[in-house]
Amino acid sequence: MMQHLLGCEDLDRTTAIQILDTALELSQRHAAGERKLDLLRGRIITNLFYEDSTRTRLSFDAAAKRLGADVVTFTAKGSSVSKGESLVDTALTLQAMGMDAALVRHSAAGAPHRLARVLDCAVVNAGDGAHQHPTQALLDAFTIRARLHGTGQLGADLTGVRVGIVGDILHSRVAHSNAILLVTLGARVSVIAPPTLLPRRLPWNVTGHHDLDEVLPELDVCMPLRVQAERMNSAYFPSAAEYVRQWGLDAARAARLPDHAIVMTPGPTVRGMEISSEVADSPRSTIVEQVANGVSVRAAVLHLLLNGEQFVPQPTAFGNVSHLAMSS
Ligand code: NCD
Numbered sequence: 001m002m003q004h005l006l007g008c009e010d011l012d013r014t015t016a017i018q019i020l021d022t023a024l025e026l027s028q029r030h031a032a033g034e035r036k037l038d039l040l041r042g043r044i045i046t047n048l049f050y051e052d053s054t055r056t057r058l059s060f061d062a063a064a065k066r067l068g069a070d071v072v073t074f075t076a077k078g079s080s081v082s083k084g085e086s087l088v089d090t091a092l093t094l095q096a097m098g099m100d101a102a103l104v105r106h107s108a109a110g111a112p113h114r115l116a117r118v119l120d121c122a123v124v125n126a127g128d129g130a131h132q133h134p135t136q137a138l139l140d141a142f143t144i145r146a147r148l149h150g151t152g153q154l155g156a157d158l159t160g161v162r163v164g165i166v167g168d169i170l171h172s173r174v175a176h177s178n179a180i181l182l183v184t185l186g187a188r189v190s191v192i193a194p195p196t197l198l199p200r201r202l203p204w205n206v207t208g209h210h211d212l213d214e215v216l217p218e219l220d221v222c223m224p225l226r227v228q229a230e231r232m233n234s235a236y237f238p239s240a241a242e243y244v245r246q247w248g249l250d251a252a253r254a255a256r257l258p259d260h261a262i263v264m265t266p267g268p269t270v271r272g273m274e275i276s277s278e279v280a281d282s283p284r285s286t287i288v289e290q291v292a293n294g295v296s297v298r299a300a301v302l303h304l305l306l307n308g309e310q311f312v313p314q315p316t317a318f319g320n321v322s323h324l325a326m327s328s
Contacts, residue, residue: 004116004123005301007132008180016185017156019300020142026303027296030066039303040069046099047073048091048115049126050081050106055267055291056126056136060103063298072099091115100306104128122305130171130231135301136266137177139294141185143286144221146293147262159186163221166212167247167274169193170236171228174266178223179204190215194247196236212247216256222263224249224274240273250276254284262286 002010011019029037045064047057057073064071074094081090091102101122104112109131116123127133144161148154154161163182169175169191182189189206191198192215202208209215216222227236227243237243244250254263263279264286271277280287 003305004112005134005305006113006116006123006125008134008137008177008184011134011138011181011184013157013184013186016138016141016181019138019297019304020145021156022304023138023142023293023296023300024146026066026299027293030296036066036068038068040064040067040100040306043069043100043306044098045069045071045101045103045302046094047071047075047126048094048102048104049074050076050087050104050111051127053105053127055294056105056133059291059294060124060126060135060298060302062295064302066295066299067303069100069302072097087111088114088118091119095119095121101302124301124305127173129173130176130228131173132177133173133266134177134181135294135298136174137181138301139290139297140174140178140223140264140266141181142293142297143264143290144182144187144262146289147286148220148260157185158182161187161220162190162218163187163223164190164192164209164212164215164219165206165223165225166192166249167225168197168227168236169225170197170199171231172225175225176204179206190219194237194243213253213256216253217258219257220261222249222254222257222261224263224265226265226268226270226274244273248272248274248276249279251278251282254279254282257284264290266290 047060049057061071099121102115102119103124103126104115105126107129109129111128112123112125125132125134144158145154165175165178179189183205190209191206192209192212198208263284265275269275269280271280
C-alpha cells in the first residue's frame with residue numbers, strides 16, 4: 001500500500017482490488033451490527049476543504065468515525081485564508097496540532113501533491129480542480145462490482161464491463177479518475193460528449209463518441225456527469241435546453257440501455273439537466289448506493305494507508321474476502 005492516495009495512476013490492479021475487498025469486508029461488518037471499529041482509535045484525521053462539498057466531506061467524516069478516529073474539519077471559508085495564509089502554511093499549522101492524515105479538496109489541480117511533499121502524514125486527494133478524485137472512482141468501481149456481480153458476469157475485477165461516461169469530460173475530475181481506474185480494472189470505457197467538452201486527445205485508453213443514442217445499447221454502466229459550470233469561463237454549448245436535448249439522460253434514452261444496465265452519477269445531480277428525475281429515481285439508478293458505498297470505501301482507504309501492509313487482506317475473488325486482520 002502506498003503512503004498517499006493522490007491519483008488513480010497510483011493504483012495498480014492488485015492494490016485497487018485490495019481496497020475494494022477491504023471495503024466489502026468493512027461494509028459487511030457494518031451491516032452485521034459492528035457499527036464502530038477501533039482500527040483508527042487515537043488517530044486524528046483532518047478534512048482540509050478549500051472547495052464546497054456535501055458527500056465527500058461528510059463521507060470521509062463518517063468513515064473516519066466508523067473506524068474510531070477523531071476528525072478535525074478545516075473549511076477555507078471563515079479561516080485565516082482570507083488573511084492571506086498559504087495552503088502549505090495552513091497545512092503545516094494543522095500538522096503541528098497533530099494529524100495522521102489530511103484529506104484535501106482544492107480548486108487547484110495538484111494541490112494535494114504539493115502537500116504530500118511537505119507533510120509527514122498521509123495525504124488523500126478528495127478532489128483537485130478538474131484533475132482527479134480517486135476515492136470517487138474507487139466507490140464507483142465498488143458499486144459496479146456489487147451491482148453487476150449478481151449477474152454472474154464478474155470476478156474480482158471489472159473485466160469486460162462496458163462503461164459510458166457522459167457529458168462534461170473536459171472539466172470532470174470524476175471522469176478522469178474513473179477512466180484511469182476502470183481501465184486498470186479491465187473495463188472498456190467510452191466517453192461520450194459534445195466536441196467542446198471532450199479533450200482533444202484522450203490520454204487514458206478510452207474511446208471518444210459524440211452520439212449518445214448510438215452508444216447506449218452497448219453499455220452495462222451509464223454515468224451521466226454534471227456540467228461543471230463553476231469551471232467554465234465561456235459557453236461550451238448553445239443553451240441548457242440544447243444540452244438536455246442531446247445529452248440529458250431521460251426515460252426514453254435510458255430505455256435504449258440493455259435491461260441489466262445501471263445508471264450511476266457521483267452527485268450532486270441537477271435534475272432535468274444531465275439526468276431526469278424519472279431516471280434518477282428508477283431501479284437502474286445507483287445514486288444512493290454510491291453514497292453508502294463511499295463510506296466503506298473511504299474507511300478502507302484510511303485503514304490501509306494508516307495501518308499499513310500487515311493489515312492488507314490477500315486479494316481474493318469478489319464475495320469471498322479473506323479475514324481482515326483487526327487491531328481489536
Ligand atoms: C463531484 C466532485 O466534486 O467532483 N462530486 C462528488 O465528489 N461526489 C462531482 C461534481 O461536483 O459534479
